[in-house]
Amino acid sequence: MAAHICGHPYPPRIDPDGAVWIAHTDGGNPPVFTLTGLGADGRRLRSVIPQQAPQYLGVVVQMPDGFCVLWLPIPPAHLIGDGVARLARYDDNRGTMWTTPIPLLSVSLPGWSRPARPPDGRDSP
DSSP states (O other), rough: OOOOOOSSSOHHHHTTTSSSSEEEEOOOOSOOOEEEOOTTTTTTEEEEEEOSSEEEEEEEEEEETEEEEEEOOOHHHHHTTEEEEEEEEEESOOOOOOOOEEGGGGOOOTOOOOOOOTSSOOOOO
16 A cells, blocks of 8 residues: 655655655654655655754755755744754664754855854844
């Protein structure tokens, strides 16, 4: 029987073996995200719940031996620019291989940038 996945799915990822991986949430606050692999027949092959802080899932990249996940801060922190995103690499068993913070104040987008705070942490007048 095909799997029924509850929550809000994100764009699927396909691994080299043909499994389709879907990231979905339990709908909680903060949400718990699960990565579920489905076979060609729709059956659930495996589910992985990556170790996560109270953050939102940004992007998932399926790797040959695990996943790379961009975690975003819970609103309103990312809206006001005081949050820190986190890039994490997980193995196939949900173990963290490495993780690194990404201060959002140092990130800019084409056509938009916010000046970084001075070293003392205060905003410029």
